[in-house]
Amino acid sequence: MKISEIARKADVSTDTVRHYVALGLLTPTRNPDNGYQLFSKRDFSRLRFIREAQSLGFRLEEIQSMFADAKKESSPCPRVRQLITGRLAETRRKIEELTSLCERMEQAMADWQRIPDCVPDGDDVCHLIESRMEP
Numbered sequence: 001m002k003i004s005e006i007a008r009k010a011d012v013s014t015d016t017v018r019h020y021v022a023l024g025l026l027t028p029t030r031n032p033d034n035g036y037q038l039f040s041k042r043d044f045s046r047l048r049f050i051r052e053a054q055s056l057g058f059r060l061e062e063i064q065s066m067f068a069d070a071k072k073e074s075s076p077c078p079r080v081r082q083l084i085t086g087r088l089a090e091t092r093r094k095i096e097e098l099t100s101l102c103e104r105m106e107q108a109m110a111d112w113q114r115i116p117d118c119v120p121d122g123d124d125v126c127h128l129i130e131s132r133m134e135p
Contacts, residue, residue: 003028006039010047017047023060025050025067057087108132 007014020026021037026046028037046067053063062083069076111131118127 001039001044003037003039006044006047009044010051012047012051020047020050020060023064025060025064056084057091058083 001009003014003017007017010017017026017039021028026039026043028039028043030036031038050060050063053066054060058066058080066076066080069079108128112128115128115131118124120126124130
């Protein structure tokens with residue numbers, strides 16, 4: 001498969017494929033006649049693996065480590081479990097922070113429904129935000 005074919009089949013850009021090649025995540029061969037990169041079924045399988053791992057929050061460096069472990073016939077699974085456990089806790093914390101932010105924003109919008117717009121008097125910037133500041 002040529003680069004355009006594997007990219008289309010995997011629903012990624014050719015630049016993405018080139019980036020993965022540059023990182024050593026994909027290892028195409030070269031067509032001796034025209035120098036085009038040729039991608040195998042293994043490359044396509046790896047590309048699908050990379051995309052799935054990314055959808056779970058793994059970074060490219062971590063995916064490189066998984067491939068390195070597999071190449072050494074060492075299971076990356078324990079590290080994968082450890083990383084995802086940490087990411088899950090981090091993601092839950094971020095969700096809590098964002099939920100809290102949404103609640104503050106909703107409360108501000110509700111409060112501001114009763115406050116008319118004002119022109120700054122030189123000491124104020126935006127009285128809507130300043131109305132929420134503690135004295």
